[in-house]
Amino acid sequence: MGTEKPPNQYTSKTVAKQLRIEHLGITNFLKDYPRMRIMDADATNITLEGSFNFTGSHKEFGVITDAYQIQIIVPYCFPHGLPEVYETDGKIPRIKEFHVNPTGSLCLGSRLRLLKIISMTPNLCGYAKYCIVPYLFAVSEKLNTGKGLVFGELRHGTEGELEDYKGMFGLETHEQSELAFSYLGMKRRHANKHLCPCGCGRRLGLCDFRNTLDKYRELAPNRWFRENCP
Ligand SMILES: [Zn+2]
Numbered sequence: 001m002g003t004e005k006p007p008n009q010y011t012s013k014t015v016a017k018q019l020r021i022e023h024l025g026i027t028n029f030l031k032d033y034p035r036m037r038i039m040d041a042d043a044t045n046i047t048l049e050g051s052f053n054f055t056g057s058h059k060e061f062g063v064i065t066d067a068y069q070i071q072i073i074v075p076y077c078f079p080h081g082l083p084e085v086y087e088t089d090g091k092i093p094r095i096k097e098f099h100v101n102p103t104g105s106l107c108l109g110s111r112l113r114l115l116k117i118i119s120m121t122p123n124l125c126g127y128a129k130y131c132i133v134p135y136l137f138a139v140s141e142k143l144n145t146g147k148g149l150v151f152g153e154l155r156h157g158t159e160g161e162l163e164d165y166k167g168m169f170g171l172e173t174h175e176q177s178e179l180a181f182s183y184l185g186m187k188r189r190h191a192n193k194h195l196c197p198c199g200c201g202r203r204l205g206l207c208d209f210r211n212t213l214d215k216y217r218e219l220a221p222n223r224w225f226r227e228n229c230p
Pocket residue numbers: 196197198199200201202204207208209
């Protein structure tokens with residue numbers, strides 16, 4: 001019988017792309033958000049673009065249906081790395097009151113908080129539902145009423161991140177949170193030799209606080225914490 005040709009480069013690239021699309025949950029995402037589409041796929045990211053139509057609800061602020069033109073850059077390491085989201089139409093003022101970063105990306109929350117939220121529904125639909133929609137809901141509410149963003153837990157900038165991490169780690173100060181975060185960038189056995197950030201005066205390895213840090217270690221590799229320290 002005929003010999004089967006080995007897959008040529010084009011075919012294996014196409015297969016690799018399709019596997020990544022499935023792995024990231026993009027097929028289901030495009031079912032939920034049919035006006036979004038795949039625009040590009042390079043060596044590290046897949047870029048989605050289009051109209052993001054959503055309906056969100058809040059017990060106090062009711063139901064909002066709205067749409068934004070957005071671009072989502074999804075790294076292949078998702079959910080152990082965060083996507084970046086840009087609004088492309090200029091509907092959202094590019095100022096910090098609207099939680100827009102200096103780079104123009106939307107600040108959907110502190111980075112470790114987002115990673116934790118994603119870990120509970122680790123696919124792109126979960127990211128859209130629990131990270132993008134709450135942010136856009138709050139922006140629509142602010143654009144409609146002129147009042148502050150409705151979700152008080154949305155933080156912005158370094159101070160906002162450290163404030164959030166203080167709560168997440170159960171620590172007292174920003175300095176302690178910064179130290180704890182830096183330990184997540186180290187291998188566990190190295191971090192355990194350092195002074196515990198909780199203020200107990202012992203080595204981390206001798207304090208129960210190490211268990212708190214271990215929970216966050218599961219969310220991403222050490223490198224992520226080194227690259228995303230506040
Ligand atoms: Zn301690």
